[in-house]
Amino acid sequence: MILDIYKDALEYSAQDWIKLVILGVMCLFSFLLIPAFLITGYNYRVINTAVHGIINGRDSLPEFDDLVSMFVDGIKVVIVEIAYLIVPMIIFLVFALISSQLTGAASSGLMIIGCLITFIVVVAACLMSQMALCHMAYNDGAFSKAFALSEIKKAIDEIGWFECIATYLGLIIITLVISIVVTAIIGLIFTAFGISGAALGADPSGVFVLGAFINSAVAMFIVGPYLSIFNARSIGLLYSMQA
């Protein structure tokens, strides 16, 4: 079942590379603040399509129409994520404050325990916030539903905590692997160019600079948007799996 989600999401994100490039351009201009929210709003639309769809259900990528509501959706997504991440931050701060009052082994021991607990809570909070976004999208974007903790917990119970955490960890691994592999391949190609050029007596530094430039361009315009759509789609499909 989990593998089906990944397969569907991988195919889904590869449908239309023009949309990936549009997202990449938004990412390039995200220092102007508004495009950054448009990107999160687009991911919210992907989630919205996924929670109302089924696995292997021939959905197409959302359009870039109605930018204003996309922008507002993006702000909602950011607020929900910040609200969920405040909890682990507070826990971490409490541990840091207490351990700064202690001395010696007690201080460092408490800090290690605090870091472990914070890490666990961060993973839980990320999972919960993604599920909260799905729950919000499923309920037509009602903001209060993103914080209806008991309903979200019920949804995760129905899917199964193990499946949720496994899918989530799998997503992180796939994301890392894809980005590392792509970077490594482009890097290798340009290293080969550079070395063969150097063997022929040319200055290889220009080739390496070009390689680094192309690498960041591919990461920004193709791989980054691809992976973000992939993640959003997978989480949305995971939510739609509840019985």
Place this chain on the structure above:
Amino acid sequence: MASITDCVVEGLKYPFNDIKKLLGCGVLFALMSVLSLGFSLKSFGIFKASVDVMEKTNSHFSALQFSQLPTGDIYITIAIAIISFIVALFIMGYQYDIVKFSIDKKQELPGFDDILGMFIKGVKYFIVTLAYNIIPILVLAAGIALLQDSSAILVIVFIAMILFIIAFFLLIMALNNMIAHDDIRKAFDFREIIGNIANLGRGKYIGIVIFTLIVYMIIMAATSFILSLLSMAFVAAISNQAVWVSAFIAIIEGLFIDSYGALFYNRVCGSIYRESIK
């Protein structure tokens, strides 16, 4: 309506319904920003002149004679302050109309034909705003005037802050209530105002107002960032004309950004009222 945030989406789109009237409102805001620029320039000049006099005569500020100060500049500054207050009243009157149109669910933007009516509405809007903020202002002023002790002042400032926030949340609904019934007494009908808020749900009301403010702040931050880039480009291109560059930027900001923000905000306020009386 599926979600209350749809009000915000609608409000963001609303100013684009009639670009001409948006710019008409923008002219008022541009006038306002140019006036405030002139005000700060002139008052800075007065400050500088009085410091010069103080250095020359080696006396304290309170010992200065009025005739020692640049009197002409002071009269100009006062005149600028009065004119900008009047312009602000017109702006408030226009905001009154926007809320009215929003409550009536009209899609078009209000016109500028009834200048006198706009002024009267502006005065009403101003009086209600002042009345709601008078208690925290008095608390703050009394606290600062009476207590010289530093720790007690902090407590007073904190209390005043909370009072300001409460007044702000009540004020929105009070203005809406006044505008919907077109009666200034309705702005102080606390039972109806609190009833309206309770009807929508207190948490929902506070949430939607805060959400609107967040959207407003993001738009303002983004546009002011772009404007600061623009003014940096101007300053790099044109040397020794800082006043003209800042006047130009102030006009652009008033013409497009401030007017858009005000239209957006008041439209959403009206929509909140419409949701609350359902």
